[in-house]
Amino acid sequence: MTSPDYRLNSLSPVTRHSSPLKIAVYWTGSCGGCDVSFLELGPALLEVLSKVEIVFWPALADAKRKDLENLPPRSIDVTLVNGVIRTTENEEMVEILREKSRFLGAYGSCAHLGGVPALANQTNGVVEFVFGPGYRPSPPPGGEAEDAPPSLLPQALPLEEVVPVDFVVPGCPPPAPLIAQFFERAISGEIEPGQVFAKDKALCEECPRIREERKLTRIVRPHEVQPDPEKCLLDQGIICLGPVTRGGCEAACPKAGMPCTGCLGPTPKAGDPALAMISALASLVRAGEEGEAAFPEEDRILDGLVDPIGTLYKYAFAKYGLSLKKLARRREEVRA
Amino acid sequence: MSEFEPRIVAFLCRWCASAGADLAGTNRLQYPPNAVPIRVNCSGRVEPQWVVEALKSGADGVLIGGCHPGDCHYVAGNYKTRRRIYLLRKVLAEMGIEPERVRLEWISATEGARFAQVMQEFVQELKKLGPIGVVRDKGGVTGGGKENQAWSVDMPGTKGVEA
Numbered sequence: 001m002t003s004p005d006y007r008l009n010s011l012s013p014v015t016r017h018s019s020p021l022k023i024a025v026y027w028t029g030s031c032g033g034c035d036v037s038f039l040e041l042g043p044a045l046l047e048v049l050s051k052v053e054i055v056f057w058p059a060l061a062d063a064k065r066k067d068l069e070n071l072p073p074r075s076i077d078v079t080l081v082n083g084v085i086r087t088t089e090n091e092e093m094v095e096i097l098r099e100k101s102r103f104l105g106a107y108g109s110c111a112h113l114g115g116v117p118a119l120a121n122q123t124n125g126v127v128e129f130v131f132g133p134g135y136r137p138s139p140p141p142g143g144e145a146e147d148a149p150p151s152l153l154p155q156a157l158p159l160e161e162v163v164p165v166d167f168v169v170p171g172c173p174p175p176a177p178l179i180a181q182f183f184e185r186a187i188s189g190e191i192e193p194g195q196v197f198a199k200d201k202a203l204c205e206e207c208p209r210i211r212e213e214r215k216l217t218r219i220v221r222p223h224e225v226q227p228d229p230e231k232c233l234l235d236q237g238i239i240c241l242g243p244v245t246r247g248g249c250e251a252a253c254p255k256a257g258m259p260c261t262g263c264l265g266p267t268p269k270a271g272d273p274a275l276a277m278i279s280a281l282a283s284l285v286r287a288g289e290e291g292e293a294a295f296p297e298e299d300r301i302l303d304g305l306v307d308p309i310g311t312l313y314k315y316a317f318a319k320y321g322l323s324l325k326k327l328a329r330r331r332e333e334v335r336a
Numbered sequence: 337m338s339e340f341e342p343r344i345v346a347f348l349c350r351w352c353a354s355a356g357a358d359l360a361g362t363n364r365l366q367y368p369p370n371a372v373p374i375r376v377n378c379s380g381r382v383e384p385q386w387v388v389e390a391l392k393s394g395a396d397g398v399l400i401g402g403c404h405p406g407d408c409h410y411v412a413g414n415y416k417t418r419r420r421i422y423l424l425r426k427v428l429a430e431m432g433i434e435p436e437r438v439r440l441e442w443i444s445a446t447e448g449a450r451f452a453q454v455m456q457e458f459v460q461e462l463k464k465l466g467p468i469g470v471v472r473d474k475g476g477v478t479g480g481g482k483e484n485q486a487w488s489v490d491m492p493g494t495k496g497v498e499a
Contacts, residue, residue, distance in 0.1 A: 122431075275427075295405075308427045327470065330392040331394045
């Protein structure tokens with residue numbers, strides 16, 4: 001998918017040192033939080049800004065689509081795309097960006113895994129049913145045809161479903177240490193193709209909370225309890241996705257008393273975060289002595305997980321949730 | 337057109353369900369040949385990932401056969417798998433896959449006839465459901481909780497649409 005040619009290292013040393021790194025940042029279907037997240041770098045941001053040249057960043061600087069189209073191919077060193085691919089315009093823009101960039105990365109959970117907006121994929125009729133009456137892809141009164149809003153795609157897609165992605169800066173939004181790590185690597189020209197700027201090890205490894213003998217006797221939602229500040233949240237019955245999620249954020253949420261919701265994406269070992277978490281949860285649930293007599297009570301505890309998709313697939317539904325398209329694609333792979 | 341023949345992947349535990357299936361064979365019991373059996377050491381070894389992988393790869397249903405409660409060779413493997421499948425079926429239902437496609441049965445080593453009966457029932461049920469697909473309610477937001485709520489294709493005023 002990625003040729004080694006995309007590497008920043010392929011710039012001649014002279015170019016690398018004499019001209020700043022050309023970057024572009026683009027948003028597709030996103031909340032804008034990713035664009036703001038760069039401020040988290042604090043004073044380091046000034047250092048970063050002195051070493052990069054912003055070629056295209058609609059949230060910051062005025063540049064139009066035609067300016068981008070006029071750039072020569074592969075003239076942007078690194079492009080960060082944040083947001084889910086939701087409209088035909090999103091699709092077209094990332095295709096242009098792919099052509100104009102040496103390196104193109106998914107920045108944030110939406111571009112990486114689909115993110116929260118992709119939970120809309122739970123309903124297929126969302127386009128007609130919700131937006132049908134109000135959202136009309138036609139030009140505004142007196143406008144030209146090209147002013148018409150773009151059409152929505154039938155499903156929200158992660159970036160990798162549309163164009164090849166060279167690297168990922170995950171998170172919702174990406175935490176400062178990971179952004180810093182990304183810029184360090186990008187400026188020194190050391191991004192590895194396929195690199196994910198987070199740890200391969202689970203979040204639990206960096207969580208200071210204390211794990212005891214693990215038995216779940218109830219499942220509660222975060223707002224229903226005042227969690228113990230020292231103990232593991234999962235032990236207290238709060239669904240924390242730490243065991244299946246990449247580390248790298250220094251366990252920011254669990255430290256603040258909120259469970260991990262999985263924004264850095266699943267560890268390579270976990271694969272599908274929801275299925276891995278089902279395994280873990282089911283192993284932990286206990287209603288007294290295990291056995292047939294405990295079945296109804298165990299089911300009642302498991303029913304405490306009221307929104308399995310929204311909880312276990314909060315960010316990863318577009319990438320891992322099943323769809324007919326995915327079933328068909330996988331079947332063809334198996335036949336081949 | 338010939339009748340739809342569902343494809344089934346059956347994860348059978350070595351100590352009970354797999355032995356039960358063998359017994360059905362040695363007793364020459366007749367049952368539909370739709371399942372591909374995969375012997376695992378314990379039903380507790382069956383990961384939700386395997387079940388979903390089977391469904392993705394073209395299986396119309398997945399059967400998990402384990403020991404009766406209290407009989408697990410490894411004491412509590414079947415209890416774990418029961419809780420896993422319970423949760424997995426909830427998630428599948430919300431994704432638009434009929435939870436009936438994943439079936440957990442207790443079959444002991446002496447219950448050859450039971451294995452044959454389970455296979456017949458399961459094949460019948462899958463024939464009724466038809467080939468696997470993803471059906472989601474149009475526009476309705478699937479509530480959490482009970483399977484039948486989430487699985488709302490027949491809800492009045494909504495029509496199931498294919499993904």
